[in-house]
Amino acid sequence: GAVVSQHPSRVICKSGTSVKIECRSLDFQATTMFWYRQFPKQSLMLMATSNEGSKATYEQGVEKDKFLINHASLTLSTLTVTSAHPEDSSFYICSVEVAGKSDTQYFGPGTRLTVL
């Protein structure tokens, strides 16, 4: 499978600050990456689809001005949670889609965000 990294793995911040999460595809180029959020004991929720070189596509109900996504290269996508609040505390996970492998997605290890 593909190797996907995320940084940081865990972050604790004060309410009102912005947090940037990086997702890197280490062993292949990814034109498409996905960002998910998962609250405790709940299922994965797709937030947005990140396409290299173009604007991200957000799912209904996800504020694009609050969750800024930048997919500037074929190996890196970033998610910035702006003006974070306690309700944004969650497990954020990225995945990459492997070209030529029929929709197969490989997940990064996730970033646990806690907003105080």
Place this chain on the structure above:
Amino acid sequence: QKEVEQNSGPLSVPEGAIASLNCTYSDRVSQSFFWYRQYSGKSPELIMSIYSNGDKEDGRFTAQLNKASQYVSLLIRDSQPSDSATYLCAVNGGSQGNLIFGKGTKLSVKP
């Protein structure tokens, strides 16, 4: 709205038994089907993919697909306590080519 349904469980099986996990999906045109395993506090890990009707075996895991019934399952033979996790079924069909995930079935394998 396209949906993927799974029994949330928990499904409890004794060590060495066969665990059977089931999933149904609503979009008849879906072509790609996946099973992921997620340990508590960790991200999902791909176990199996299946694209054609029938069975696909990989070690102790067998995925079964029946497109006519819109049904996909995962069998785990010789279940081990280390198999205890939540198993997510995923089906292609999102508007952006993304996968649609079920809520997952929690499996507990008792020693």
